[in-house]
Amino acid sequence: MKKIVTGEQMKKLDQYTINSMKVPSSVLMERAGLAVSEAVTCKRFSADRILVVCGCGNNGGDGVCAARILHLKGYKVSVFVAGDPKKFSEGMREQVEIARNYRINFVKNPDYAEYTVIVDAVFGVGLSRPVTGRMRVILGQINESHVPVVAVDIPSGLNSDTGTVMGIAVQADVTVTMAYAKPGLFLRDGQTHSGHVMVADIGIYDTRLKNQDEDNFCFFRTDKEDLGSLFIRQENGNKGTFGKVLLIAGSKNMAGAALLSGEACMRAGAGMLKFYTTNEIRESILSNLPEAMLSVFDTKEPLSEQLEKDMEWADVIGIGPGISTEPYAGQILEYVLKNKGNKPCVIDADALNLLSLHMSLLKSAAPPCIVTPHIGEFSRLTGMSVSELCSDIPKAVREFVQEYGVVCVCKDARTLTILPNGCAYINTSGNSALATAGSGDVLTGIILGILAGSDNHADIRVIPLAVYLHGILGEAASFRRSKAGVIASDLIEELTIQNKKLENQ
Ligand SMILES: NC(=O)C1=CN([C@@H]2O[C@H](COP(=O)(O)OP(=O)(O)OC[C@H]3O[C@@H](n4cnc5c(N)ncnc54)[C@H](OP(=O)(O)O)[C@@H]3O)[C@@H](O)[C@H]2O)[C@@H](O)CC1
């Protein structure tokens, strides 16, 4: 897991390093400038003519420092200061003075298209309001030039915490972010504005690294190495050891969702799977997934004694894919949430829409409950509009998790998972191949299978790993097909291939 910090947390870490550890601010800036200069000359693009566009704060200071380092290495570099010198931060003032001593070329009205690469050092984590007026024009000119851009810390105009564009934001090809990545580099517009994100070590001392729980809102991103532990299987185990999953899924004309979820669940490692579903799709389930067991019910009598027995039998419960929003499905959901005890329960798809009408059910359900809404479903669960949610997704998910004590997997281009302890995981795997019907059903199956296969079935820390794995399946499937050509069953095919790779690691 790699740590991600918000703009505020980063400022505190900077201050702690400067004030308590006594590392001079200019030393941090020198290292930041060096990291930027290395990114500019890394041969991704031509560094024949470099323009560094600077704001008045320390982000601008990083930029001027990078310009000096590049100048000393013999590169042709010009600096454009976009702002009033009276507003320079101390760091920026120092850097400009040093740069003038070194005879750096300062320009006033650059023709952006003349350059082969632009360094964007206008705003970093100090952006405090929407960009308007002259600064808006300048950021627009950078984008319109279509010259490759290296952003310093964060593309200017992007909110470092939410990833929303504050009026306008630079479209970067590479972002060199200092010490830790920021959530806004991945969330919402961040994904399309940050380009390739490089994290530069500038010598920040993180007091809290040793005790992450102290910080009750830590962000993390998963790495491929984190998946290694998922598929270690005890050789002396049996199908019971690897967990029993009850999947309440499917309804008339909706066998597919149940099948996708069920197969993904088994392929992700569940020892045994039992469906609880309507008698209309019995044959379809039996013929397409004979490995699964089956309990069927008549929609006129959804709450059978069998359901009680099946819930007793299961280690992990999943409810939602294709169950429909008919009243009988609502009755089952209510029964499950009231009677599941402390068994983990994944609530997805139709079950979320049913739940949105009776949120008190979720509040009174025993933990752990895992909800997996996409933004539209999350909007129904919270009663907030999609645009309101998207203006600050981490805040909305965090408040929801705090209110209901659940794990929330908020599915988006970059899925955000928050656990009840406040730890947030931004998923950075996956691509648009995942935006296909049934992809969410596969994710639910993977979460269930991985929970079932874990020694402790209630170990919710595996959930961000399941999300990451699902993303990798999208990448792998689109490697062999076009992104547009991937369908959900391809993800399941990839699941076995990727699991094999992980097993061999
Ligand atoms: N601390 C350190 O030593 C280190 C810091 N580092 C670097 O510093 C960056 C943080 O620096 P920072 O705190 O100075 O903020 P920064 O991003 O430069 O912006 C502030 C300036 O922008 C202005 N401004 C804001 N919004 C605006 C708007 N909408 N429209 C117009 N103006 C607006 C604001 O003006 P004001 O609000 O005062 O009017 C002020 O002038 C960080 O991202 C990293 O790159 C690293 O080198 C490590 C060491």
Ligand SMILES: [K+]
């Ligand atoms: K920037």
